[in-house]
Amino acid sequence: MQERIQKIKDQLHAASYKLTPQREATVIVLLENEADHLSAEDVYLKVKEKAPEIGLATVYRTLELLAELKVVDKINFGDGVARFDLRKEGAEHFHHHLVCMECGAVDEIEEDLLGEVELKVERDYNFKIMDHRLTFHGICHRCQR
Ligand SMILES: [Zn+2]
């Protein structure tokens, strides 16, 4: 945990930002809830438990900053709510998601399965791919039982 906080701190410093206590509290909440896909409001409620003085606007700004610096990715699963998701360490591209249409669970695929597709797109469309979003909608293994 400490090591990952340090890494994020370095990313902020490289872009001339400081890891203020409020920003750190936000980062810790994201790390502690890494498997979840929290909305800004969810993050705010959890940060507030640690730092009651923090305001929603501060949390919003921190999340936007972290998104800009590619520490987190912002994702929308079609319900109109922006969610914040930590980028996997060393991952060049954003991971993929499996969204269950029955229970709403969101699972992750960490491997980037798109290598060949990316090559084809780059070749056929002369398009330099920087990132992608891929969400599969279906029925999760729990709901299939
Ligand atoms: Zn995710």
Ligand SMILES: [Zn+2]
């Ligand atoms: Zn990729």
Ligand SMILES: [Zn+2]
């Ligand atoms: Zn399910």
